[in-house]
Amino acid sequence: MAKARQLGWKSKLVHSAAKAPDGFSSLITPVYRGSTTLFKDAASVGDTWRQDEAAYTYGLYGTPTTLELAARIAELEGATHTFLAPGGQAALALVNLAFLGPGDHVLIPESIYGPHRLVGEGLLRKFGIEVEYYDPLIGEGIAGLLRDNTRVIWCESPGSVTMEVQDLPAIARAAGGRDITIAIDNTYSAGVMFDAFRHGAHVTLQALTKYLGGHSDILMGSISVRDEARYARIGEMHQMLGMAVSPDDCSLVLRGLQTLGVRLERLEASCLTIAKWLEQRPEIARVLHPALPSSPGHATWKRDFTGSASVFSIVFKDGYAEKDLLGFIDALTLFRIGYSWGGVTSLAVPYFHVQRQHRAYGSRLVRLNIGLEEVEDLLADLEHALETLPKAL
Template identity: 50%
Template sequence: MSEEKSLQTRLIHHDYHAPDGFAAFPTAIHHASTVLFKDVAALRSRNWQDKAGYTYGLHGTPTTFTLEARLAAIEGGSHCVLAPSGLAAIAMVDLALLRTGDDVLLPDNVYNPSRELGNWLGKDFGISARYYNPMVGAGIAGLIQPNTRLIWTEAPGSVSMEVPDIPAICEAAHAAGALVAIDNTWSAGIAFAAFDHGVDIVMQALTKYQSGGSDVLMGAVICRDKALHQRLETAHMRLGYGVGADDAYLVSRGLATMKLRFDAHDRGARQVAAWLKARPEVSVVLHPAFPDCPGHAHWARDFTGAGGLFSVIFDERYSEAQTDRFIDSLRLFKIGYSWGGANSLCVPYRMQGMRQGWHAKGQLLRFNVGLEEPADLIADIEQAMKVLG
């Protein structure tokens, strides 16, 4: 830059370019809203849907493209788009595939914000959202209407832990011309190969295991079919979804250790759950790897592991006030939603208000077993149980 330019201009325009050849393990962080083009011809010829090039920060940078490719590979998919949260990813799927007059089926144990979204679609958009028994399996064929375009699944339900028969649901859906989407967050794409079992679209809340730090909100939608991906990508563009480069970097950084952490969560959760199962204060342990959990046979057939999340139902002799005191007395387990981080959590749920036909009378508590020593977590639960009386 010529010295004839003013200092202010020279602060903005400079001639220096870093030399090529730098390599390091971390994904580089590219902060960009404006993407620069070599010339007008390049600007006019580049397509925002073509990931061979860049057009605008909202449509992707090397940082987000790299994360998308890695997430697709983990799931065995071909295409991926990122969203600001798991719920944003669910909304993107719904708005990409559903129109006024269409019908969507959701499992009755669905993630509650997804239920609220379904109710909103029915109320304000003329899209009927109906709820089905998650254990219906092949029987879902009897629920599919001519206008049913999409069937959501969740394996397992993130509170009540039923494991559905995903291949049977997919077979019935495809025979009727409907697509199947799954919230695959519980398995992180590690323990359940959704596409190999017939699913068309995978949603992941990257907030959980992929991040692993309890500090990032992000979601992803992954598929194999290019035409389907283009529909999702168009909705992504129209909704104006974007994720920050620093958040994308944090998720990318977490992927290298994700399976190690997931396996550690799995081992710890099974140990804690087995201890709880032997306690007289607990009537039911809802852990998909345990034979008496609804859908365990599907888990044993289709899954290769579990994570750190499971639920328990306390004996009905204990009131809500008593189990609330139990939670308040925990020291290592903190009170908070989400899961997948290093810290253990415990949250109560009022199931009668969440699920149709819920018959269990005891109080349901959901545990997320983090990366603490399981023996310490068990000791924490044991001391907290003393307040039950």
């Protein structure tokens, strides 16, 4: 019998027999990186995104780290399947491309996330898809906008910047019995303060960049579904677009999930305190926070939501110029200037001339995100900045 050949040292670098001992147990999900997935034999080789059929075929479709995160999001949202995408905007584009084709009609609330409007104008129209924007407070009135070629109704509740809370059950009733997918950007609720599936959605989406990540250090999106047909449509498009996510980033979202409950409680309490304080300020005409009775769609929020979050907008009174409000933001010290929300740091961003036919606020709108700083410190920061505004109006 021939003596087994000893591998050369360069081969041992690739094919090592050395292994760590078994028995390690940790509270933390391991980070599994990998593009190539190994099969047990040649007959098992196959390229499928369906993890329910073959758990691992290629790193593009997930590692144990990414699939655990997807499963945990599905569990929280009451979905059967969740897909991950490189960002919230990528997730929005994926859903649109999965359910829309040339000649189809899509309804999008005018209060949609700004980059989603870019997808509608710059991508969907290019592919011959009819894009129509509607009043987010339309409710059952959306029946009047439905066409034979309507294939998707988008919702975002509360809406971006102007914070309208949509009556999703009414919209679902109006679209009932038709071949229409109702998709909702449910980022504001972190997937836990509003049960989108129970209220009529077929597809839910989150920017995990926000509350689930929680620390302003990752970009990721999720798409969750319940029914097999839509699972297949999204999975096939996910594969074709190659929307892989980093297992390292997934590990950060898994970390964020552990503190999501306590963060949301603290953010809600701080945000409400500040929003109510701002309602009493003479410089402010209106506070757009869903938990306040004066905010559009408040009754629907009270009926359907179990809590509120950290982001809201303030409308300044007539008479202030754009430069005055820019000066107000620049005078803030704890509130940093930057997009996104849901992290630990308070933020302020101007939103002048937001595209709205309904409830337009001109150059008077500033959006705030409340972080984990002490409420008293944030109130003092806001008071100081408000006092820099011109007094005679």
